[in-house]
Amino acid sequence: MSVESPSGLVETRAQLFHGFSDRSRLSIVEALREGERRVSDVVAVTGLTQPNVSMHLACLWECGLVAREKRGREVYYRLIEGVPELLSAADVILVVAGETVGACPRYRVGRRAA
Amino acid sequence: MSVESPSGLVETRAQLFHGFSDRSRLSIVEALREGERRVSDVVAVTGLTQPNVSMHLACLWECGLVAREKRGREVYYRLIEGVPELLSAADVILVVAGETVGACPRYRVGRRAA
């Protein structure tokens, strides 16, 4: 069952969006937006813990949303094609609905009790 | 703090994607893709329960991702502008990464133990 299947498509799309639905993963993605980065670079930029970044990157990689290349003992990650465009499409919506989305009361997306 | 703010942007984007990260909500969105629909229409098309659909639509509406119009005792919902484009951008990615995304082992996005 490929992407062609209507019902499977919805399922797969949901999973894709889920990959980007977490604040931490999205900040990692943002860090990769300018080009490939080592894990430790991402850690430095995002302020997340190393295991956390590693987990999220593994998650994104397993889902095929980032590419990975090992050089020596370092591992470089980069976004696959299409991702920047998806982010742009999201930002277009946010121009209009940003305030509302940001204030959405039904979920907090990882914003742990703060 | 508007969409302009870098950190706030990531947060808001995460929430936006979260809105589309659920299988049920996404099937509802898909149902709305062809135009405005009543709640009961969406129920019929998706096979979800009426309270469930109502909840998800309320969620999407509060987040500003769908527009709502009441006519008599019926309520019509439709997608706001930019959403179809976001879905298309997602599909572009899925053409390449669809198989991988669909098989992503780290989460199941609402696919309850089946």
Add this chain to the structure above:
DNA sequence: CATCAGTATTCGCTTATGCTTATACAGCAT
């Protein structure tokens, strides 16, 4: 081989949130 830097993995906990069932509310007809 010993050590260190960079990365990945596991465990356990906590929280978010989707679902079901029951029920309440709103508007129209008789």
Add this chain to the structure above:
DNA sequence: ATGCTGTATAAGCATAAGCGAATACTGATG
């Protein structure tokens, strides 16, 4: 008013999944 249709809300439960801490790999260097 009564009843019916369409929609929304609430309570309670079950589960997904993010996080911190500890630890295991892996490859480079001396």
